[in-house]
Amino acid sequence: MAGRKDLDGLLERAEGLARERLSARRYGHTLRVAQTAERLARRHGLDPQRARLAGLLHDAAREMPPERLLGLAREWGIPVGPFERENPKLLHGPVAAELARRRLDLSDEEVLRAIREHTTGSPGMGPLSLALYVADKIEPARDYPSVERLRELARADLREAAEEALRRAVEHNERRGRPTHPASLEWLREAERSAQRRVQ
Numbered sequence: 001m002a003g004r005k006d007l008d009g010l011l012e013r014a015e016g017l018a019r020e021r022l023s024a025r026r027y028g029h030t031l032r033v034a035q036t037a038e039r040l041a042r043r044h045g046l047d048p049q050r051a052r053l054a055g056l057l058h059d060a061a062r063e064m065p066p067e068r069l070l071g072l073a074r075e076w077g078i079p080v081g082p083f084e085r086e087n088p089k090l091l092h093g094p095v096a097a098e099l100a101r102r103r104l105d106l107s108d109e110e111v112l113r114a115i116r117e118h119t120t121g122s123p124g125m126g127p128l129s130l131a132l133y134v135a136d137k138i139e140p141a142r143d144y145p146s147v148e149r150l151r152e153l154a155r156a157d158l159r160e161a162a163e164e165a166l167r168r169a170v171e172h173n174e175r176r177g178r179p180t181h182p183a184s185l186e187w188l189r190e191a192e193r194s195a196q197r198r199v200q
């Protein structure tokens, strides 16, 4: 893992990478997610700087056109399933992680994993991944009916907040007749199984 001094340098370079690749609007979102992830990390005993780093990088590939995402995924050996072929936008997390590994020499696997899985989530997510997933849903400019409830949950329990956000995302897709990524559905089943074990 990077030392503290390396981490300061990485944070600066990560911010630069996001700034050069994103519109002002999405760069603003990126800074708010980074700050929210940092705050959640502090609250829940995680490393705030690594959470900030994941936040700064999570959307670095969000404005690449679909063909570019597919092309880079192929070139970099990122798995592309039928769902990603149909919805290349969902590759922006995995491509951003690989971009950070290659352009910034980032080798912190937990940070890379958080970036990779921030859009769909995934079963077996660790605390840093949960913090980024939640931060992306509750950053201060997010405004939808259940966001206050998620903010409250996030203060108490990151996993609960992430699972609630996941249920909301799945319902949202269902209402619009859109399919949900298989990784999200697998995570939902995992969450339901552990909730059942808790009541038994």
Ligand SMILES: Nc1ncnc2c1ncn2[C@@H]1O[C@H](COP(=O)(O)OP(=O)(O)O)[C@@H](O)[C@H]1O
Residues within 6 Å of the ligand: 062, 089, 090, 119, 120, 169, 173, 179, 180, 181, 184
């Ligand atoms: N779990 C999921 N399954 C299927 N599609 C999803 C999922 N999560 C997000 N999407 C879709 O992927 C696109 C990118 O999502 P995201 O990066 O979270 O949104 P934003 O545009 O706010 O940055 C959106 O069009 C969204 O509807």
